[in-house]
Amino acid sequence: APPAHAAGWPEPAAVNAPEPRQAVAAPLWLLAELTYRCPLHCAFCYNPVDYARDRAELSTGQWFDVMRQARQLGAAQLGFSGGEPLVRDDLEELVGEGRRLGFYTNLITSGVGLTETRLARMKELGLDHIQLSFQDSTREMNDFLSSTRTFDLKARVARLIKQYDYPMVLNVVLHRFNLDHVDRIIDMALEMGVDYLELANTQYYGWGLVNREQLMPTREQLQRAEAVVNDYRARIGNKVRILFVVPDYFEERPKACMNGWGSVFLGIAPDGTALPCHAARSLPGIAFPNVREHSVKDIWYASGAFNRYRGDAWMKSPCRACPEKDKDFGGCRCQAYALTGDAANADPVCSRSPQHADVHAIVMQAQAAQEAARRQQVQPIVFRTDANSRRGG
Numbered sequence: 001a002p003p004a005h006a007a008g009w010p011e012p013a014a015v016n017a018p019e020p021r022q023a024v025a026a027p028l029w030l031l032a033e034l035t036y037r038c039p040l041h042c043a044f045c046y047n048p049v050d051y052a053r054d055r056a057e058l059s060t061g062q063w064f065d066v067m068r069q070a071r072q073l074g075a076a077q078l079g080f081s082g083g084e085p086l087v088r089d090d091l092e093e094l095v096g097e098g099r100r101l102g103f104y105t106n107l108i109t110s111g112v113g114l115t116e117t118r119l120a121r122m123k124e125l126g127l128d129h130i131q132l133s134f135q136d137s138t139r140e141m142n143d144f145l146s147s148t149r150t151f152d153l154k155a156r157v158a159r160l161i162k163q164y165d166y167p168m169v170l171n172v173v174l175h176r177f178n179l180d181h182v183d184r185i186i187d188m189a190l191e192m193g194v195d196y197l198e199l200a201n202t203q204y205y206g207w208g209l210v211n212r213e214q215l216m217p218t219r220e221q222l223q224r225a226e227a228v229v230n231d232y233r234a235r236i237g238n239k240v241r242i243l244f245v246v247p248d249y250f251e252e253r254p255k256a257c258m259n260g261w262g263s264v265f266l267g268i269a270p271d272g273t274a275l276p277c278h279a280a281r282s283l284p285g286i287a288f289p290n291v292r293e294h295s296v297k298d299i300w301y302a303s304g305a306f307n308r309y310r311g312d313a314w315m316k317s318p319c320r321a322c323p324e325k326d327k328d329f330g331g332c333r334c335q336a337y338a339l340t341g342d343a344a345n346a347d348p349v350c351s352r353s354p355q356h357a358d359v360h361a362i363v364m365q366a367q368a369a370q371e372a373a374r375r376q377q378v379q380p381i382v383f384r385t386d387a388n389s390r391r392g393g
């Protein structure tokens with residue numbers, strides 16, 4: 001029998017579930033966003049801008065239960081993120097349980113709070129993988145962008161991670177303020193003995209969207225940085241694997257966001273809200289189910305929220321008739337909503353979207369904004385703080 005739907009949930013049929021229903025595969029990825037609490041205040045954080053409104057967090061036992069259910073469905077990868085997951089005292093317990101259940105476990109961290117004692121314990125419990133973020137290669141810019149003095153601490157944590165024999169995976173978010181330092185960032189990665197360097201240009205969700213005007217690089221800046229990366233790649237070979245993710249706004253085709261809505265990714269927010277992507281809460285009119293009230297199985301297979309953009313019956317023109325729709329699924333729903341006001345529109349990053357010119361215009365404004373910044377006439381950056389969150393960014 002179909003699972004019961006709680007009040008306020010649209011029945012799948014009412015939200016254009018694909019007809020005929022295509023088989024839905026199990027989730028592959030469980031992302032446990034343990035908390036929105038974070039000692040850093042990054043201006044490009046993808047957490048919801050109003051994160052401070054809800055402080056309720058799932059308990060250790062509730063997380064155990066979510067992990068067990070997701071694993072039973074077939075999820076294999078487990079990420080612990082936040083906020084900063086290390087602010088949870090039970091992180092070690094959660095890691096241990098994740099491993100016991102047979103997940104491949106990833107810790108996604110700023111490094112703040114990662115003492116040797118905690119790292120040694122997580123190693124003992126079997127934590128598989130750690131991804132450490134840096135904001136820049138210089139102390140000044142790192143500390144400015146995160147609005148904290150964390151550069152030296154992160155450098156210590158990077159050494160610890162190596163010492164405990166983890167592959168060193170470094171993530172640096174790029175934008176106008178640090179794209180011109182890409183060479184120094186790669187040099188820093190080389191000195192640290194990094195194995196993978198993820199140079200991820202800012203995506204404009206959450207706080208990144210609030211600060212888009214300040215963070216958006218110019219096309220020239222981006223091209224210069226990409227040339228530097230390619231030059232390093234040619235010189236250093238596989239010594240450090242460098243991933244350079246170009247910001248969508250500069251592309252002609254959208255990314256296959258989340259590999260398709262409700263396809264592989266199951267995110268659980270700190271309060272237990274289940275999300276098909278990190279930014280889904282920004283979409284109005286969708287009642288996202290909560291693991292406190294529904295089983296993970298019902299959420300994944302039967303909730304209106306997870307069925308909403310599965311398949312292609314929800315698509316409008318030009319996506320519906322597009323030969324690439326099975327490749328990019330119409331792009332990102334959250335970006336379509338942020339830029340066009342309708343999450344069912346084509347992601348306007350696509351040159352086939354009627355709103356593509358608007359994205360182009362935003363990129364062009366970046367040049368003007370940079371000049372204004374030089375004349376100090378630009379809006380100040382809005383850092384991710386509780387006070388700013390309560391004000392709605």
Ligand code: FES
Nearest residue numbers: 257277332333334
């Ligand atoms: Fe939500 Fe892309 S971030 S669908």
